[in-house]
Amino acid sequence: MRYRAVISYDGTSYVGWQRQLNGMSVQEKMEIALGKIFGATTSCTASGRTDAGVHAEGQVIHFDADTSIPTDKIPYAVNTELPDDISMLQCEETRDDFNARFSAKRKTYRYSLYSSPHRLATLNKNHTHIISPLNVEDMKKAVEHIVGEHDFKCFEASGSVVKSTVRTVFSLDIAVTKLPAIKGIAFDPIKLDITITGNGFLYNMVRIIAGTLVYVGMGKIAPDEVKDIILSKDRTKAGKTLPPEGLTLVSVEYED
Amino acid sequence: MRYRAVISYDGTSYVGWQRQLNGMSVQEKMEIALGKIFGATTSCTASGRTDAGVHAEGQVIHFDADTSIPTDKIPYAVNTELPDDISMLQCEETRDDFNARFSAKRKTYRYSLYSSPHRLATLNKNHTHIISPLNVEDMKKAVEHIVGEHDFKCFEASGSVVKSTVRTVFSLDIAVTKLPAIKGIAFDPIKLDITITGNGFLYNMVRIIAGTLVYVGMGKIAPDEVKDIILSKDRTKAGKTLPPEGLTLVSVEYED
Numbered sequence: 350m351r352y353r354a355v356i357s358y359d360g361t362s363y364v365g366w367q368r369q370l371n372g373m374s375v376q377e378k379m380e381i382a383l384g385k386i387f388g389a390t391t392s393c394t395a396s397g398r399t400d401a402g403v404h405a406e407g408q409v410i411h412f413d414a415d416t417s418i419p420t421d422k423i424p425y426a427v428n429t430e431l432p433d434d435i436s437m438l439q440c441e442e443t444r445d446d447f448n449a450r451f452s453a454k455r456k457t458y459r460y461s462l463y464s465s466p467h468r469l470a471t472l473n474k475n476h477t478h479i480i481s482p483l484n485v486e487d488m489k490k491a492v493e494h495i496v497g498e499h500d501f502k503c504f505e506a507s508g509s510v511v512k513s514t515v516r517t518v519f520s521l522d523i524a525v526t527k528l529p530a531i532k533g534i535a536f537d538p539i540k541l542d543i544t545i546t547g548n549g550f551l552y553n554m555v556r557i558i559a560g561t562l563v564y565v566g567m568g569k570i571a572p573d574e575v576k577d578i579i580l581s582k583d584r585t586k587a588g589k590t591l592p593p594e595g596l597t598l599v600s601v602e603y604e605d
Numbered sequence: 606m607r608y609r610a611v612i613s614y615d616g617t618s619y620v621g622w623q624r625q626l627n628g629m630s631v632q633e634k635m636e637i638a639l640g641k642i643f644g645a646t647t648s649c650t651a652s653g654r655t656d657a658g659v660h661a662e663g664q665v666i667h668f669d670a671d672t673s674i675p676t677d678k679i680p681y682a683v684n685t686e687l688p689d690d691i692s693m694l695q696c697e698e699t700r701d702d703f704n705a706r707f708s709a710k711r712k713t714y715r716y717s718l719y720s721s722p723h724r725l726a727t728l729n730k731n732h733t734h735i736i737s738p739l740n741v742e743d744m745k746k747a748v749e750h751i752v753g754e755h756d757f758k759c760f761e762a763s764g765s766v767v768k769s770t771v772r773t774v775f776s777l778d779i780a781v782t783k784l785p786a787i788k789g790i791a792f793d794p795i796k797l798d799i800t801i802t803g804n805g806f807l808y809n810m811v812r813i814i815a816g817t818l819v820y821v822g823m824g825k826i827a828p829d830e831v832k833d834i835i836l837s838k839d840r841t842k843a844g845k846t847l848p849p850e851g852l853t854l855v856s857v858e859y860e861d
Contacts, residue, residue, distance in 0.1 A: 355787055357725055357726040357727055358726045358727070359726045359727050359729065359730065404726075404727050405726075405727075406725070406727055406785065407785065407787075421789065421791075424722075424723050425723075428723055428724065433724065433726070433729050434726050434729065434730075435726050436723050436724045436725065436726045436729075437723065438721075438723050438725070438787050438790065439723075439787045439788065439789055439790055441788075441789060466680075467680050467681075467684055467692050467693065467694050467695075468684065468689065468692045469613055469662070469692065469694070470613040470614045470615045470660075470661075470689070470690050470691050470692045471613055471614070471615050471660050471661075471662055471731070471853065473615065473689050473690065473692075474615065474690075474730070475727070529662065529663065529855075529856065531611055531663075531694050531695045532695065532697075533677065533695055533697060534694065534695055535677075597727065599785075600785065
């Protein structure tokens, strides 16, 4: 039987989703746990790799197993064999040709950051600290140029090799949370959650889009300039690649 | 000159605020940093101890220093000597008899938890996982019995020795955030932030109040029973002491 499962992980301690020789991956921990529950080697495939330090709230995997454990009890069983920073949230039976990677139709990522004169120790583990104030209205204007079907070559890590760099961004939302103001501080800290849904993402695309929007917020790039940057297909014109710890894979959607 | 500063820390890696022989404390890290900036031994006093694993967004400290660094630049200087999980947010000159501990008039704590059939790996570091669904309406009814001036002996860790166990809780708020629902999951996960402001707290009081409210949410304690538990002054009648990682010292207020 093929199973499809939703899993979550805090990527802080891992070399990323994919098995690697240089350290512990989320995949290896998951396959060890699946092996303990279902026996022998149970390999699993995710909707896509996540880089070292990147988190997931709703990564989707598939695996094959022959078991008498009722399907809705599988997460309880698997979670007993997983460390605290990885968990299975849901599991269901699926068709034999379901593939968590190739059947994926839409993915949603969130990039979380905060703008504050000083780092905020309690946010520092899963947010990126921006030391400048940010003009959020300008950032929201720039978003209009990103949503839609475009050749996003400018937002792809240099050196990547993919057939096509055309992708569709269905939505891009910036949610602002005011953080407690502190008397005498240079400017009031805010937290931003940039949530982006697309039919697929190029390597580092979300982190480069977040970095470009931050440059817009800092006034280094004008909101309408983002349109020209996309048309230029030139990575060097976009903003910096923000660090992995601010990035979370929120959910993956499939046709069925 | 005496200085008053607001600091934040992620308590995960520390034995608590106070210096101890068995491991690294936040106070020791702070005093090392202050020593590097202001020279020799610069000791500091906080509004109160926080236990191992407890976080702070707005702990207040005082220290004495003789320096030519402009006061508003002190956080920038001190932060260069602090690890990523501790930071100074603000610093101001204060009167010589200001004492971060004895001058404190009100403190606000937040206890964060989530209710979900399975643990959520991305929340697990600074929230407590409750495996049962919670009746939040009942929890909010119970709150009415806690707000006000009471003898809170029932919410004090057993073995504590303080002159009086009477304290005033000015406010107690429960904020609910719906977490993404997952198809087929036993019940929809929610996140709760319990924020409590008082003129002072007994040892473990916030963690025991949070544990008692969770028992109310689980139906183990009726909302109105909380009134009787307080009157009983009997620790064994209240709920469990919830773990430290869900607790954050949000702010400390002073007269001036």
